[in-house]
Amino acid sequence: MSPGHKRQAAERFVAEGRCSQRRACRYFRLHRSTYRYRAKEPDAWMARLRSAVRRVSGKHSAWGYAKVAKLLRDEGWQVGKKLVATLRREMGLRVPKRKPKRRRRGTTTGLPTKATYGRGTSSTTARCAAARSRC
Numbered sequence: 001m002s003p004g005h006k007r008q009a010a011e012r013f014v015a016e017g018r019c020s021q022r023r024a025c026r027y028f029r030l031h032r033s034t035y036r037y038r039a040k041e042p043d044a045w046m047a048r049l050r051s052a053v054r055r056v057s058g059k060h061s062a063w064g065y066a067k068v069a070k071l072l073r074d075e076g077w078q079v080g081k082k083l084v085a086t087l088r089r090e091m092g093l094r095v096p097k098r099k100p101k102r103r104r105r106g107t108t109t110g111l112p113t114k115a116t117y118g119r120g121t122s123s124t125t126a127r128c129a130a131a132r133s134r135c
Helices: 003-016 021-027 032-036 043-059 066-075 081-091 124-132
Strands: none
Touching: 003 021, 003 032, 032 081, 043 066, 066 081, 066 124
């Protein structure tokens, strides 16, 4: 049983008047400081984190969630890449898709062509042609 569940059960016992707070804590083996603990609202922290994610993602729009998470950690935020990915998905911040490769335009013969090497001067071309004819 988690401390949160123990706290809820102890609160129920005390609210119904079954026993005192001390006895309820002793029965559930719960520290009294844990019984009195109230969690802080994560909204303020999460709002600041969302604005930081939006700022970094806007600055580096081509970067994904892992690099954005790394930049946030470098700034001092304690976040993981899964949380950054979830926030970016909720906010609609996605990396733009890559443009498709530009295709060749025009007609092609479909036949392979032989590459020409060298400077292409007439003397070089003549020597290469002579060497090919001997083989």
